[in-house]
Amino acid sequence: ADAAQTAVYFVMGGPGSGKGTQCAKLVEQFGFVHLSAGDLLRAEVRSGSAQGREIASIIAEGKIVCSEITVRLLKQAMSQRRGPFLVDGFPRSLQNLAAFEAVFEPCRMMLYLQLSEEEMEKRLLKRGLSSGRSDDNSVTIRKRFHTFEHDSMPVVQNMEARGLLRTINADGEEGEVFCRVCAALGLQSA
Ligand code: UP5
Numbered sequence: 001a002d003a004a005q006t007a008v009y010f011v012m013g014g015p016g017s018g019k020g021t022q023c024a025k026l027v028e029q030f031g032f033v034h035l036s037a038g039d040l041l042r043a044e045v046r047s048g049s050a051q052g053r054e055i056a057s058i059i060a061e062g063k064i065v066c067s068e069i070t071v072r073l074l075k076q077a078m079s080q081r082r083g084p085f086l087v088d089g090f091p092r093s094l095q096n097l098a099a100f101e102a103v104f105e106p107c108r109m110m111l112y113l114q115l116s117e118e119e120m121e122k123r124l125l126k127r128g129l130s131s132g133r134s135d136d137n138s139v140t141i142r143k144r145f146h147t148f149e150h151d152s153m154p155v156v157q158n159m160e161a162r163g164l165l166r167t168i169n170a171d172g173e174e175g176e177v178f179c180r181v182c183a184a185l186g187l188q189s190a
């Protein structure tokens, strides 16, 4: 595929900041292709493979799956579709970023959904009542917050230093946040 058709936008933000929700809206209104690294990893877990079991235990601990696995899953998913791509919840570490950039063109931009831990926890615990996600419990949520601050914020800072970061206030109603997301992308929402 040629570079013009494979534009990549990273969508980052802490656990429960609304990445998946905002990506779904961008798909619906503008035809982006949404790739959630977490969803790809959870699909691998459901496949029941030995690697899936390994991934399951990493997710339940709120830790980061090794870059090789995640990049391979992204590569597979991207090879079947034509962009522009929203890569949601990745890269979560500087190592993830380096592994991605060894294979793909640098991203166009990173959207960073910024939200307080209090609000993120509220959203996740509410979702946890019905999500069935092994990591939507208060113990794992705390570990996810720690991993985000420790490993993922350096990626956000790296993007900022490269002038590629757009920080979005993710507090408020979905539609309100979506208006901010569209503005950051220079898109006119219906
Ligand atoms: N909600 C959304 N917007 C709202 C709003 N404006 N007001 C009120 N409620 C709102 O939203 C979360 C919940 O909040 C939903 O119930 C939603 O309705 C509501 P969602 O859009 O799902 O937020 P999102 O940021 O996508 O939250 P998610 O839990 O998916 O974020 P995580 O980053 O924690 O999860 P992810 O799936 O990306 O990763 C899970 C795990 O996989 C990681 O912890 C890690 O162990 C592993 N992983 C890797 O190892 N490597 C990767 O590259 C990716 C994942």
Ligand code: MG
Pocket: 019, 020, 036, 038, 089
């Ligand atoms: Mg998500």
